[in-house]
Amino acid sequence: MRQIFFDTETTGLLAEGGDRIIEIGCVEMINRQLTGNNLHLYINPQRASHEDALRVHGLTEAFLSDKPLFAQIAPQLLEFLAGAELVIHNAPFDIGFVNAELKRLRRPPITDVVDNVLDTLLMARNMFPGKANSLDALCRRLEVDNSNRKLHGALLDAELLAEVYIRLTRGQDSLVMDDSGDSSGDSADFRVAAVDLRSFDLPVPQASEEELAAHEKVLLELDKTSGGKRVWMTEKTISA
Structure with a gap:
């Protein structure tokens, strides 16, 4: 399975209100193995970021002024994402921004290009109900090192999300998988030895x-x- 861990940085929070994408980070994973074939793009939004957004990502209007427009990077991005499963933390936010950019170019939505979209925020809420499930919170809970995350960055956040996802789904790893994580073999080739639990004398502690x-x-x-x-x-x- 080819998965792309996907994150964006934007000028603000409202895609339909005119805010734009300024950075895209894509981290490729195939069969639960990172490939190193990543995609990182800065984009000129042709507008300034809101102050709150600027404090989050630190990407100034001056820095982005010589970067390509979304229309220029769209073919490269769509080719990279084609047929993959997108894994996104709070997917409606990023998908909304990408679709707004594609709509300006009169292109179909991103869901017509990718295989499907997986939202890790929904996964985390199901696994940890009532707890904080931001990316930072999950990094702390799952012991993923995010000490380099002084500011939000699309590529760094996509890399962190890939680590978080592996730990969120590690229960899905078969105990009979080999070290490479390759699960493409026929499961019928594996045999698990039966254990007769009657052979164990389990202690039964009594409460005082x-x-x-x-x-x-x-x-x-x-x-x-x-x-x-x-x-x-x-x-x-x-x-x-």
């Missing part, structure tokens, strides 16, 4: 009187907080 008393105290506090609605306190469990 002190631990049981502490547990009962917690249950009583929960019962009080819930207004006596503990679902496990049925007549059957009480009589038991």
Whole structure:
């Protein structure tokens, strides 16, 4: 599978309000292996960035003034992305900006070019509900080194996202895959030895009187907080 980890930097937050893409970072991965075949583009947006956006990415109007327009880099970008799965953190944002740029060129949306789009923000929210799931937060949680991320940069963020994705999905790695990560072989070639669990004498620790008393105290506090609605306190469990 060919995946492209994709990120943009923009002049602001509103694609439909006239904000433009100023940087694109693409990191290629094939069969869960980084290839080094990446694409990094700066783009002249023909307008200044909002102050808040400038503080995030640091790409000034002067720096971007001699860079190509989106219309000039569009063929190269579309060729690079063609047929791949795009992996994006908060995909609606980046897809919205790319489609707005393509619309100005009277080209079809990016989803007509790529195979599909995977949003890692949705993945993270499903895996870590109620927690912060920004790229920085995921780097901290999954122990991905982002110490070089002083400012947001499209290529750096795409590289970090690739590392985050591997760790988010490492449970999908088969235990019988070889070191190269090549999973293209026929799974029928692999055999996992059966283990008779009856051969193990597993210890069963018993709670002490002190631990049981502490547990009962917690249950009583929960019962009080819930207004006596503990679902496990049925007549059957009480009589038991």
